[in-house]
Amino acid sequence: MTAETTDRTAPEADDEFTRGWRDWREQHRAALADPHGFLAITGLHWLDGEPQRFPDAPGAWSTGPGGVTVDLGEGEELIVDGAPVRGRHSFGVLAERTGVTALWGDAAIEVAKRGGHDIVRPRHPENPLRLAFRGTPDYPPSPAWAVTGRFVPFDEPRPTKVGAAVEGLEHVYDAPGRIEFEIGGTPLSLTAFNGHGPGDLLVLFTDATSGVTTYAANRSLHLPPPAADGTVTLDFNRASNLPCAYTDLATCPLPPAENRLPIAVEAGQRIPYERAAAEER
Structure with missing residues (x-):
């Protein structure tokens, strides 16, 4: 398999939506494969x-x-x-x-x-984990998983304590609000943290696929600033693994308890080959 290999039963479409998703997938792959990326940690x-x-x-x-x-x-x-x-x-x-x-x-x-x-x-660039990296399996992209939601700000940002991939470690993030949305008629919400850029949001979550077809501990969504009316798109096709899905040498945060979705989000990245192989040993 190559870095472009994904687990799918039908060929990808070649429309603007899919091309945008492929560009995102390649950027994620390139960041992991960087000579000094997380796969290089020894x-x-x-x-x-x-x-x-x-x-x-x-x-x-x-x-x-x-x-x-x-x-x-x-x-x-x-x-x-x-x-x-x-x-x-x-x-x-x-x-x-x-x-x-x-x-x-x-x-x-x-x-x-x-x-x-x-x-x-x-x-170290020569770390075997990095040299053997072959990309990440994912669900086929579908516009149906690009869900419109509404950002509801809290009166004040809430310091939120969460666990970490490393046992005993804790992180504290400011949560500026939550995102409310529906999937299949089920009302849902996710607490959002501040993202990397001004107004950007970061969502950490698990769902019914976690530990089955997707990494058990967490997945993440990076979102641009909401519109003036609070509208924001949660494109679960871009639900990505954090570094801890690939290596035990990462200190990634875990989602807050309220971000455990009761539905199966069959979109985005799946369990990495590296993690699946480690669990089989």
């Missing part, structure tokens, strides 16, 4: 006050009130912000869900904060 290292060395990164790493520090040994070097770094280097205090990337040869060393914890997550 370790998830949790830092504390005791300096630690890791097999996939140079230096001894620790964290404390002043933030993350690395002590590089003789002959060790990182490139930070385009400049070579030797000896001791402080990355400072990182804000939640932010990070910096240092280069080490052809590898990228991600230094980040997740769930209140400082981590080091090296990314």
Whole structure:
């Protein structure tokens, strides 16, 4: 199978809707296949006050009130912000869900904060998981799964605590409102988080396919800002897997309890080949 392979019984149409979906699918595939993407991660290292060395990164790493520090040994070097770094280097205090990337040869060393914890997550292009990547199976695209909804803002954004793919870790996201919609005559709603851009929304959800044909823990929808009247389109054909569907070295958030849909959303990405193979072992 190639990266373009999908699980379907009929050929794709070649209309504007399907072409747009194929472009989206290719962008998702390219991001995963990037030399320093999530499939390149070789370790998830949790830092504390005791300096630690890791097999996939140079230096001894620790964290404390002043933030993350690395002590590089003789002959060790990182490139930070385009400049070579030797000896001791402080990355400072990182804000939640932010990070910096240092280069080490052809590898990228991600230094980040997740769930209140400082981590080091090296990314090596030659990681076997990345080299074996062949795309993600998905449901055939259908305009019927592009559902019109209405965004209903909360009076104030609600800090919402959710679990994570890593046991014991928690994330807190601001929820600006919920999206109300119907599928097959069933009224439904999803709590929305702030997305990456101004006014963008992020929805995390599970449904009746979760753990059957789609990844059990979560799928996501990235939505543009709602229209002035609150109208927004939930295109479930673009329901995508988060990195934790492919690797156990991701700290992805789980959906809030109210985002467990009672229906089967037979659209979007399915269980990755990598996850299915891991569960068979």
